[in-house]
Amino acid sequence: MEKTNAITKNSELTSVLNTHFQGKINLARVKLISHIIIALCKVQTVTFEKLSNAFDTSVNTESSLRRIQRFIADYSLDSDLIVRLIFNLLPKQDKFILSIDRTNWKFGQTNINIFMLGVVYKGVAFPLLFTMLDKRGNSNSTERIELINKFIRLFGKDVIASIVADREFVGEQWLGFLNRNGIRYYIRIRVILSILRRG
Secondary structure (H helix, E strand, O other), X not given: OHHHHHHHHHHHHHHHHHHHHOOOOOHHHHHHHHHHHHHXXXXXXXXXXXXXXXXXXXXXXXXXXXXXXXXXXXXXXXHHHHHHHHHHHOOOOOOEEEEEEEEEEEEOOEEEEEEEEEEEEOOEEEEEEEEEOOXXXXXXXXXXXXXXXXXXXXXXXXXXXXXXXXXOOOOHHXXXXXXXXXXXXXXXXXXXXXXHHHO
């Protein structure tokens, strides 16, 4: 029964993905992506060996492992397709709160700095778009504007209820862009006391 349920889930997910991708990704790759997603939910790790062990398929583990390795090494997913898929799977709303944030750490001598845009639903931000910054520290106005413009290109400006961000996301050019486009925003203020004193 458990095996049957797993096969059913895989078939259902394959059907959803195949409908969404509309022939832009061939069926064999769509099935592989379905296997990977379901395996990720089971083992909660991106280790290829563990993922291949969790595939619900009659194919042996070594073959599944080679399929994953070839897919990751050789196939370039269209990021816009994935972004639209995630967005379309979110509960339908007229407008969405967007969240922007950044995380920065080092891997050996390499700086990893990710600037992320998410869609907020019931207090949880679902990552949607990101850009890798080739530096340490904060994003600049141009990088922020480019990320928001990419969202607008994909989904339109009218679906944005507001943007929420931490206090590092300030700047005249950036806030001017939001004001000119009529995009509401909620950004923490760095020196609230001095502003209150000015009254």
